[in-house]
Amino acid sequence: MMECTDRHFRYLVRLISRRILLYTEMITTGALVHGDRDRFLQYHPLEQPIAIQLGGSDPAELAESAKIAADYGYSEINLNVGCPSGRVQKGRIGACLMADPDTVAAGVAAMRLNGSVPVSVKTRIGIDSQDSYEFLANFVEKVRDAGCRKFVIHARKAILTGLSPKDNRKVPPLRYNRVFRLKQDYPELEIVINGGICSLDQAEEHLSRVDGVMIGREGYKNPYLFSELDRRIYGDDREVRSRAEVLSEYLPYVQQQLDQGLLLSGITRHMLGLFHARPRAREWRRTLCELGRARHVDAGVIMRALTVIE
């Protein structure tokens, strides 16, 4: 998620769940091929398993980007065919590509040519008036035939003109049945459902119909939601870390980042939701915002914010 799932947020979530698959923000192929690669691609090894999401449609650029991402050690390379923003449409990126499955298939084939890292596609159930199940199934078949075995489906269509990206995440109705049907019709594919899933209870229900669940907004707003995930979904019997334990493990990482010249606010902004819906959560957020504005602080100040809660 753009502006959300950067490496600092991902590291925090990794301390909450050892098993969850993390995704980067969308990175355009142009940025990777022509830009500062380390800036976009560097991550802490502890974040693994981590999937990179690419935005692009030119097969040559996708192939080169996939190769670069593989060299950085990403576990999965995901192509964004779901973003409805007008800006990305101009660059032939995102949901508009659903109308052109041959281009997506060519991109996937090119991405696979260069390496052994699995390629997945994140998409919607349709776009504009092209919103039948057959349209979705035809898209999936063409992309499958190019070698994609995993699809993440945001279970609402995208409306490409006249609706903001934000409204495109809530106005078109969720149609989970479309995704369930896709899994029934293509049992050999790995189908991951996305959209409006807010709890592990809901995730578990979905997992009886599909192979995976992607949680976006709720996970950012309330990352501690994932604390029971390893135990409930993966049967992992290791101790669940308390929020305080997560924080004390996060501190050395934060200090390392500060030592490299990063501003504390770039990290604290991702911690605001850690005490979501807990008593004094507002004081936690306010204290973090104040700390984030301070200059020349060390990571220990975060523990001071914790005393506000306790």
Ligand SMILES: Cc1cc2nc3c(=O)[nH]c(=O)nc-3n(C[C@H](O)[C@H](O)[C@H](O)COP(=O)(O)O)c2cc1C
């Ligand atoms: C701030 C924000 C940024 C997002 N950025 C991306 C992105 O970079 N790539 C992507 O595939 N989806 C992106 N999304 C969409 C989410 O991944 C997800 O598909 C959508 O929010 C629906 O799932 P949810 O109800 O679990 O949030 C973004 C959503 C938000 C709110």
